[in-house]
Amino acid sequence: MTALQVSVWRGGANGRLQRYEVPRYSSQTVLDVVTHIQRRLDPSLAYRYACRVGMCGSCAMTVNGVPRWTCRTHVDKVANDGRLELRPLRNLPVIRDLVADMRSFFDKWERAKGHFAGAATKADDFARVAPDSPARHAADAGIECIGCGVCYAACDVVSWNPDYLGPAALNRAWTLVADVRDAKTVERLRAIAGDAGCHACHTHLSCTERCPKHLSPTASIAGLKRAVTKAALEGKL
Amino acid sequence: MSARSDTLLWIAQRASAALLALCVTVHLFTIVYAVRGGLSAAEIFARTRGSAGWFAFYTVFVIAVAVHAPIGLRPVLTEWLGWRGRTREWFVAAFGVLLAWLGMRAVLTVFG
Numbered sequence: 115m116t117a118l119q120v121s122v123w124r125g126g127a128n129g130r131l132q133r134y135e136v137p138r139y140s141s142q143t144v145l146d147v148v149t150h151i152q153r154r155l156d157p158s159l160a161y162r163y164a165c166r167v168g169m170c171g172s173c174a175m176t177v178n179g180v181p182r183w184t185c186r187t188h189v190d191k192v193a194n195d196g197r198l199e200l201r202p203l204r205n206l207p208v209i210r211d212l213v214a215d216m217r218s219f220f221d222k223w224e225r226a227k228g229h230f231a232g233a234a235t236k237a238d239d240f241a242r243v244a245p246d247s248p249a250r251h252a253a254d255a256g257i258e259c260i261g262c263g264v265c266y267a268a269c270d271v272v273s274w275n276p277d278y279l280g281p282a283a284l285n286r287a288w289t290l291v292a293d294v295r296d297a298k299t300v301e302r303l304r305a306i307a308g309d310a311g312c313h314a315c316h317t318h319l320s321c322t323e324r325c326p327k328h329l330s331p332t333a334s335i336a337g338l339k340r341a342v343t344k345a346a347l348e349g350k351l
Numbered sequence: 352m353s354a355r356s357d358t359l360l361w362i363a364q365r366a367s368a369a370l371l372a373l374c375v376t377v378h379l380f381t382i383v384y385a386v387r388g389g390l391s392a393a394e395i396f397a398r399t400r401g402s403a404g405w406f407a408f409y410t411v412f413v414i415a416v417a418v419h420a421p422i423g424l425r426p427v428l429t430e431w432l433g434w435r436g437r438t439r440e441w442f443v444a445a446f447g448v449l450l451a452w453l454g455m456r457a458v459l460t461v462f463g
Contacts (some may be wrong), residue, residue: 271430274430275429275430303354305354307357308353308354308357308358309426309429309435311354311357313357313358314426339361342354343358343361343362346358346362347362351354351355
């Protein structure tokens with residue numbers, strides 16, 4: 115059995131990397147490595163996880179410089195030379211060790227009006243949205259987001275312009291704009307247009323490259339740009 | 352800036368980019384064609400002076416540059432220098448006027 119050399123961020127924004135040696139196992143995930151450190155080597159290590167199966171989106175960290183979901187990232191794939199460097203997610207304040215403060219990330223979902231607003235009442239029949247309709251396909255393409263923050267950490271525009279809503283909030287807004295039941299499309303488009311919204315995206319595709327669910331926030335943002343342009347030309351903005 | 356103003360600026364930048372793609376292509380082909388047998392000021396003036404078509408083409412070119420570049424400069428100033436607000440808008444507007452003035456001065460010299 116070989117050992118992994120693991121450097122882990124300890125402390126807050128002005129912390130430092132601390133080295134640990136972790137036994138190497140087959141089918142070992144990065145989250146397994148962090149859990150080993152916390153349970154066997156250093157119980158004071160702070161990190162976050164819940165489901166361990168790629169559903170909850172809480173275990174994302176920076177692994178060898180790349181934001182990843184750690185519960186589904188196998189050590190085999192990211193540490194060929196037997197070394198791992200683990201840091202908290204970029205573009206978010208560090209609370210402690212590997213735990214980033216996600217408040218600004220989710221506050222931006224609010225700013226992007228990321229909640230459903232329909233017009234139907236309980237007296238109305240169910241909305242019928244054909245599964246193969248273009249609108250349904252457009253919404254489906256972005257709907258599986260688990261809110262892990264990987265895209266947000268991968269986005270250079272967020273690091274340059276902290277007001278920028280970011281790929282996840284814009285992707286969420288797009289799934290609602292593309293929803294035929296949406297009753298507040300214009301308010302939503304007003305919220306996501308402009309310097310801090312969809313127009314700030316440089317189409318670097320880092321979010322699309324890194325999204326563990328293989329979504330394309332870049333495509334969603336392009337959809338928002340089209341929807342905002344149409345609304346502006348029709349005088350609705 | 353409001354969502355509407357930002358969106359209209361974005362549309363103006365994309366529309367001017369489409370014009371620039373055409374203008375730059377024509378401009379480059381013209382250069383390659385014009386220098387075939389050597390290049391002289393007299394030859395250039397002979398082709399350009401009094402040519403309404405070329406005058407119109409380069410006027411459109413200059414206007415497209417004066418619209419496109421300042422809008423693109425706005426996020427650069429914000430992302431690199433953290434410059435936002437009204438002073439940034441005045442600066443980029445002045446930059447657009449400067450580009451238009453320099454460009455049209457050259458066009459009027461060559462075609463006038």
